[in-house]
Amino acid sequence: MKTTGTATALILLLLALTPAWAQEKHNYQTDFSIEEFTQRRAHILKTIGPNAIALIQGSSGRPGFSVFRQSNTFYYLTGLETDHVYLLLNGKNNQVTLYLPHRDVGREESQGKILSAEDEALVKELTGVNRVKGYEFLAADLLRTGLIKANAPELYTPLSPAETGNDSRDELLYGQARAAADPWDGNPTKEALFVQKITAQFPQFQIRDLSPILDEMRLIKSPAEIAVIRKATQIAGLGIMEAMRSTAPGIYEYQLDAAAKYVFHLHGARGDGYASIIEGGTNAYMGHYFHKTDVLEEGDLVLMDYAPDYRYYTSDVTRIWPVNGKFDKAQEALYNFIVAYRDALFKYIKPGVTSNEVLDRAAEDMTQYIKGKQFVKPHHLKAVQAGIQFRGHFQHPVGMAVHDVGIVRGVPLRAGMVFTIDPMIWIPEERLYIRIEDVALVTEDGVENLSAFVPSSIEAVEKTMKEKGLTEYHPPVEIPFKN
Numbered sequence: 347m348k349t350t351g352t353a354t355a356l357i358l359l360l361l362a363l364t365p366a367w368a369q370e371k372h373n374y375q376t377d378f379s380i381e382e383f384t385q386r387r388a389h390i391l392k393t394i395g396p397n398a399i400a401l402i403q404g405s406s407g408r409p410g411f412s413v414f415r416q417s418n419t420f421y422y423l424t425g426l427e428t429d430h431v432y433l434l435l436n437g438k439n440n441q442v443t444l445y446l447p448h449r450d451v452g453r454e455e456s457q458g459k460i461l462s463a464e465d466e467a468l469v470k471e472l473t474g475v476n477r478v479k480g481y482e483f484l485a486a487d488l489l490r491t492g493l494i495k496a497n498a499p500e501l502y503t504p505l506s507p508a509e510t511g512n513d514s515r516d517e518l519l520y521g522q523a524r525a526a527a528d529p530w531d532g533n534p535t536k537e538a539l540f541v542q543k544i545t546a547q548f549p550q551f552q553i554r555d556l557s558p559i560l561d562e563m564r565l566i567k568s569p570a571e572i573a574v575i576r577k578a579t580q581i582a583g584l585g586i587m588e589a590m591r592s593t594a595p596g597i598y599e600y601q602l603d604a605a606a607k608y609v610f611h612l613h614g615a616r617g618d619g620y621a622s623i624i625e626g627g628t629n630a631y632m633g634h635y636f637h638k639t640d641v642l643e644e645g646d647l648v649l650m651d652y653a654p655d656y657r658y659y660t661s662d663v664t665r666i667w668p669v670n671g672k673f674d675k676a677q678e679a680l681y682n683f684i685v686a687y688r689d690a691l692f693k694y695i696k697p698g699v700t701s702n703e704v705l706d707r708a709a710e711d712m713t714q715y716i717k718g719k720q721f722v723k724p725h726h727l728k729a730v731q732a733g734i735q736f737r738g739h740f741q742h743p744v745g746m747a748v749h750d751v752g753i754v755r756g757v758p759l760r761a762g763m764v765f766t767i768d769p770m771i772w773i774p775e776e777r778l779y780i781r782i783e784d785v786a787l788v789t790e791d792g793v794e795n796l797s798a799f800v801p802s803s804i805e806a807v808e809k810t811m812k813e814k815g816l817t818e819y820h821p822p823v824e825i826p827f828k829n
Contacts, residue, residue: 372459372468375425377657378570380474386423386563387435387442387475390502393559396437398500399491400556403540404431405510413616417508418746419560421658424473428461432484433475436491438499444469445481488548498550505537506557506751512618512655514749557751564745565752566762571659572787575745575764576796578619579661579785582653583800585609586665589624589650590807591815595669599624599638602650605816610654619660620748623651626669628777642669647677651783653748662744662766663797664783671811673804676722680771680780683730685802686715687769688782691739695767695786695793701740701755709734725775733771741766744785763788764796 390400404420407429416427423433424444432445446469449462461469463480470478479487492499507518525531534542541553567575585606592605603622610617625635627646642648646669653661666681668674673681690708712734721727743750743765754765770781785796801807 372461372465372472373427374461374472375421375427375657377574378425380472382568382570383423383425384474388440389563390423390556390559391435391437391440391442394435394437394500394502394554394556397492397497398437398502398554399488400433400435400437400502401488401544402433402435402504402556403508403536404429404433405508406430406536415511415616416658417510418658419504419508422560422564422746424475426461426469426473430481432481434484434487438491441477442475443477443479443487444473444475445479445484448480485547488544488551493548493550496550498548498552500554501544501551502554502556502559503537503540503544504557504560505541505555506561507535507537509747512620512660512748514620514747515751516749561751564750565743565754566760567745567764567787568762571745572762572764574657574659575661575785575787577613578615578654578656578659579663579796580799581610581613581615581656582619582661582663583797584613585652585654586650586663586800587810588816589652590665590667590801590810591813592817593642593648593667593669593671593811593815594817595642595644597642597669597817599626599629599640599642599648601817601822602648603638603652606650606652608816610656613654613656615654615656617655619653619655619662623649623664625649625779630666630779631772631777633779644670645674647778647780649779649781659746660744660748661785661797662742662748662783663785663800664768664781665800665802665807666780666782667807667811671808673808676726678804679719679721680726680730680773681804683712683716683719683733684769684771684780684782687712687733687739688767688784688802690715691767691769692784692786692793692795695759695788696791697761697788698758700758705737705740708739723775725773729771729773733769736770739767739769741768741783759788761788761790767795 394400402420405417407414414429428446430447434443446463449464454460466478506515522535588605588609589602592602602624621636623634624638626640626642626648629635629640630649647666648669649666651664653663690711691704694704694707716730743752743754745764754763764787766783767786768781768783772779782802787794787796801810
């Protein structure tokens with residue numbers, strides 16, 4: 347009896363301790379409130395209506411030792427970073443249910459706590475959803491949304507490719523197109539497979555695309571989102587400034603990448619918001635040159651476009667500067683034009699105006715600006731004149747992706763929009779490309795340049811480059827080396 351009593355007491359003790367262990371040292375975001383996630387989900391429920399449901403699939407992660415990153419959409423609606431999860435929003439009863447895998451004790455012993463179906467109370471407390479279940483209950487719950495009574499609701503699910511890291515929808519779509527063209531590849535997308543599985547089991551559902559609703563929501567950033575984007579922009583700017591300090595003839599493009607990456611990780615970024623664009627000399631003419639293998643040469647300019655992946659948000663900042671630390675006369679005239687164009691564009695951004703109005707007014711200013719200005723070569727003036735007519739200086743939204751979802755061109759601007767202003771010119775005679783890029787936040791009565799602190803005047807750039815950089819404090823050693 348004594349042995350049995352001791353065993354029983356031990357079992358009861360373990361059961362009592364299990365909930366506490368289950369909630370110990372969990373990882374969950376701290377940037378957004380339950381209320382914000384609840385409002386986002388409520389907006390979807392209101393938009394799809396009472397005879398519809400929305401079903402969102404989370405990321406399945408990547409094999410191997412890659413650190414898990416949730417899809418932007420699932421994170422935007424829940425803040426949850428667990429793989430193989432599902433979110434059901436039922437418009438018929440306004441109930442929100444999360445479906446999670448069950449606890450994998452061995453995995454947790456290796457990686458730390460992973461929120462699972464066994465953490466029902468904790469997950470409800472963190473996310474504000476109504477129910478938490480194991481994902482084996484999803485099929486039955488879909489059946490109960492109206493299929494038994496032959497009153498099948500419309501089923502909304504995102505059909506656009508999920509962003510799960512340093513990617514953007516436009517590039518994901520191009521990647522899908524390339525895969526589709528390859529007869530030895532061409533597998534269906536994850537979204538297509540998900541729809542196939544739903545319709546194979548429940549052909550009664552009418553599938554609708556949830557992506558346009560989500561895109562419109564993500565276009566206008568909340569104060570909490572703006573705070574995260576602001577910090578991502580500050581980290582981006584600090585990384586670019588460190589690269590400026592580290593620049594000198596003989597330095598490799600990849601060494602500037604290393605200097606910026608150090609700053610990113612130093613300030614809590616998980617990595618790249620997108621692959622760094624670091625282009626010395628004529629490499630810049632390619633626009634999206636990612637190789638970073640060339641040495642920086644005396645007399646050239648180097649362009650850097652880079653931002654971190656910071657708490658599921660990023661930024662998009664670009665600067666260009668002379669490798670030797672001093673703009674020559676030709677570079678100075680072209681660069682000053684770009685900076686002036688940037689300032690002219692920001693001058694006209696405010697709620698209610700459109701990108702076309704901003705571009706038209708800025709072009710008028712720049713037409714006046716070049717009157718009487720001297721350019722070293724005739725084709726430099728030609729490039730500047732073409733730049734005034736170019737319509738791509740007003741660029742793309744920025745947020746959870748560098749090329750974020752939503753539309754900012756051709757529509758009235760609204761407070762909470764975040765996008766890039768990116769004046770640029772091409773000089774094909776020299777394969778020269780010059781641009782800078784800043785992050786614009788539309789406010790209630792105007793605009794804020796979130797990256798204004800990053801040196802952009804010639805004086806500020808040259809002053810920053812005189813400061814000692816990481817590559818001087820810690821120059822690379824010759825490898826292989828003898829110990």
